[in-house]
Amino acid sequence: MKKGAALYLDGITVTFDGFRALNNLSLIVEPGELRAVIGPNGAGKTTMMDVITGKTRPDSGTARFGDHDLTRLDETRIANLGIGRKFQKPTMFDALTVFENLELALKAPRGTLAALHWRLSGEARERIDEVLHEIGLTERAKDRAGILSHGQRQWLEIGMLLMQDPQLLLVDEPVAGMTDQETEHTAALLRRIAGQRSVVVVEHDLEFVRALGRKVTVLHEGTVLSEGPIDQVQEDPRVIDVYLGR
Amino acid sequence: MQGLSSLRFNLRFALLALILVLLLLPPILNALPAGHPLRISDFVVAVTGKWICYAILALSIDLAWGYAGILSLGHGAFFALGGYAMGMHLMRMIGNRGVYGHPVLPDFMVFLGYKELPWYWLGFEYFPFAMLMALLVPGALAGLVGWLAFRSRITGVYLSIITQAMTYALMLAFFRNDMGFGGNNGFTDFKDLLGVPLNTPSARAGLYLAALGALLITLLISAHVVNSKFGRLLIAIRDAESRVRFLGYDVTAFKLFVFVLSAMMAGLAGALYVPIVGIINPGEFSPGNSIEAVVWVAFGGRGTLIGAILGAFSVNALKTWLTSFAPDLWLLVLGALFIIVTLLLPRGLIGLSWRRRT
Numbered sequence: 001m002k003k004g005a006a007l008y009l010d011g012i013t014v015t016f017d018g019f020r021a022l023n024n025l026s027l028i029v030e031p032g033e034l035r036a037v038i039g040p041n042g043a044g045k046t047t048m049m050d051v052i053t054g055k056t057r058p059d060s061g062t063a064r065f066g067d068h069d070l071t072r073l074d075e076t077r078i079a080n081l082g083i084g085r086k087f088q089k090p091t092m093f094d095a096l097t098v099f100e101n102l103e104l105a106l107k108a109p110r111g112t113l114a115a116l117h118w119r120l121s122g123e124a125r126e127r128i129d130e131v132l133h134e135i136g137l138t139e140r141a142k143d144r145a146g147i148l149s150h151g152q153r154q155w156l157e158i159g160m161l162l163m164q165d166p167q168l169l170l171v172d173e174p175v176a177g178m179t180d181q182e183t184e185h186t187a188a189l190l191r192r193i194a195g196q197r198s199v200v201v202v203e204h205d206l207e208f209v210r211a212l213g214r215k216v217t218v219l220h221e222g223t224v225l226s227e228g229p230i231d232q233v234q235e236d237p238r239v240i241d242v243y244l245g246r
Numbered sequence: 247m248q249g250l251s252s253l254r255f256n257l258r259f260a261l262l263a264l265i266l267v268l269l270l271l272p273p274i275l276n277a278l279p280a281g282h283p284l285r286i287s288d289f290v291v292a293v294t295g296k297w298i299c300y301a302i303l304a305l306s307i308d309l310a311w312g313y314a315g316i317l318s319l320g321h322g323a324f325f326a327l328g329g330y331a332m333g334m335h336l337m338r339m340i341g342n343r344g345v346y347g348h349p350v351l352p353d354f355m356v357f358l359g360y361k362e363l364p365w366y367w368l369g370f371e372y373f374p375f376a377m378l379m380a381l382l383v384p385g386a387l388a389g390l391v392g393w394l395a396f397r398s399r400i401t402g403v404y405l406s407i408i409t410q411a412m413t414y415a416l417m418l419a420f421f422r423n424d425m426g427f428g429g430n431n432g433f434t435d436f437k438d439l440l441g442v443p444l445n446t447p448s449a450r451a452g453l454y455l456a457a458l459g460a461l462l463i464t465l466l467i468s469a470h471v472v473n474s475k476f477g478r479l480l481i482a483i484r485d486a487e488s489r490v491r492f493l494g495y496d497v498t499a500f501k502l503f504v505f506v507l508s509a510m511m512a513g514l515a516g517a518l519y520v521p522i523v524g525i526i527n528p529g530e531f532s533p534g535n536s537i538e539a540v541v542w543v544a545f546g547g548r549g550t551l552i553g554a555i556l557g558a559f560s561v562n563a564l565k566t567w568l569t570s571f572a573p574d575l576w577l578l579v580l581g582a583l584f585i586i587v588t589l590l591l592p593r594g595l596i597g598l599s600w601r602r603r604t
Contacts (some may be wrong), residue, residue: 004392034603046339047262053492055488074491075488075491075492076491076494076495076496076497079491079492079493079494080494084492085492087489091486091489092489093481093485093486093489094485094488095481095485096482098483100478103475103478104475104478104479104490105493110494110495110496110501111499112476112496112499112500113498115474115475115476115500116471116474116475116476116478118474118475118476160493164493188461194259196440
């Protein structure tokens with residue numbers, strides 16, 4: 001085990017009704033690293049995220065974040081450890097405004113009474129405005145999230161992650177259904193975010209992964225097939241065989 | 247956009263103020279001398295007072311269902327438990343004026359051969375204790391059922407079925423004579439409350455105004471809750487519960503908080519209801535009552551607070567009018583009402599006033 005690894009998965013196996021969604025999966029993400037995870041449908045990308053965030057318990061294997069054993073904690077506790085997750089299908093609170101969505105995500109005491117007595121401080125407002133600017137939704141702050149375009153929803157969800165001020169961001173297919181321009185914008189956004197935090201991006205879109213320009217992990221049938229820079233991975237015969245070659 | 251939403255807000259506020267002012271009229275006009283053309287009868291005061299209690303119950307359901315998405319089909323049980331707590335106090339206040347003239351035991355206990363008061367009747371001779379129990383017992387039951395259900399992430403229709411089973415089980419239990427709550431006759435023949443005979447005009451006006459005050463207070467509490475970040479979290483939980491967990495909130499604690507608060511409001515409503523109608527029996531636990539209360543909220547418009555109040559008054563006005571000449575039709579009309587609201591008015595009556603919204 002590398003010292004100081006932000007995220008450490010070793011020998012994770014998850015079985016659903018006899019189907020091995022993850023098969024002896026091992027992965028290390030360093031602090032501040034931006035990592036892309038690619039793989040065909042059913043490769044186990046989303047299940048891997050489920051294990052990291054406590055939604056799914058692995059049958060065997062180790063999942064650690066710093067000193068914490070992720071296999072023993074629930075979603076709420078893991079979120080409070082500093083692991084934020086963006087879902088494949090953008091999930092936010094459509095009945096609330098963009099601003100209110102960010103406000104709920106803002107790092108602040110999470111108790112019931114704290115929520116009852118919550119007053120928006122100038123500092124909190126500044127932080128929200130900052131993130132609104134970063135994700136390019138300043139103009140839409142007072143609109144209900146339900147009326148945003150698909151791309152804007154993706155950014156709002158990334159913004160909600162930023163509000164949580166996590167150490168590790170898990171981002172599931174952020175550019176699915178985006179225009180080329182939106183995709184570029186998103187890649188730039190994620191590159192800016194990485195550095196102070198670790199980011200794991202799961203994506204199908206190879207152009208986007210290339211635009212990220214960092215280390216790539218290829219999953220296949222629940223296990224790591226290849227790992228390295230995108231050019232090297234694209235030339236790996238095993239990868240060409242199962243994924244890129246078609 | 248801003249202007250439109252503040253206009254909507256003002257409309258809502260004006261409607262609310264109008265309802266509250268109108269509700270002040272019955273006891274005032276009831277005080278006019280008999281034969282005066284504007285005089286409102288004792289019956290109307292009692293019926294309107296009953297509806298105010300129903301409005302508090304509707305408000306409590308709206309808080310849990312309209313905001314947090316907890317569709318309880320057992321809120322009638324919390325209402326009835328509050329009613330029973332008040333009923334126990336009223337029974338103790340009868341003193342030796344019962345048919346059997348026993349100084350301590352209520353008539354039904356003498357009849358069933360009780361030698362002394364069961365332990366769980368102790369303390370109910372004190373009004374503050376009884377009121378406290380009217381809040382705490384429903385709150386504790388909601389806390390227990392909610393904790394078991396929310397912790398196991400039981401939601402939606404499964405939770406609704408559990409709450410139905412809860413009220414049904416309580417109904418069967420309260421029907422039993424050996425429970426010590428008067429069996430199927432329940433409690434009645436109350437004499438006085440806080441030293442005031444219940445059949446006097448001043449008691450009628452006092453009970454009415456107490457209910458109206460309670461409606462106002464519960465409305466203010468509910469408004470405070472839903473307008474806080476807590477309220478926005480309830481909406482978030484209603485629409486995407488697991489997403490709220492990934493934000494690091496303990497969803498179970500939030501749901502439990504609002505469910506217990508809601509049950510206590512329902513208990514308060516029941517406690518105010520019993521002296522107004524003069525009787526409480528296990529029929530109040532019947533599953534149909536809880537479902538009917540949910541229909542009020544759906545009809546008025548859920549997730550708006552004021553819609554719940556509006557729904558409670560309008561559906562009950564319809565019921566009182568209809569059952570005066572065709573009582574057999576009521577359940578059919580209630581069912582039809584629910585279907586119409588679901589298909590045509592998903593936002594309820596209150597939704598009619600701002601249809602254009604998105």
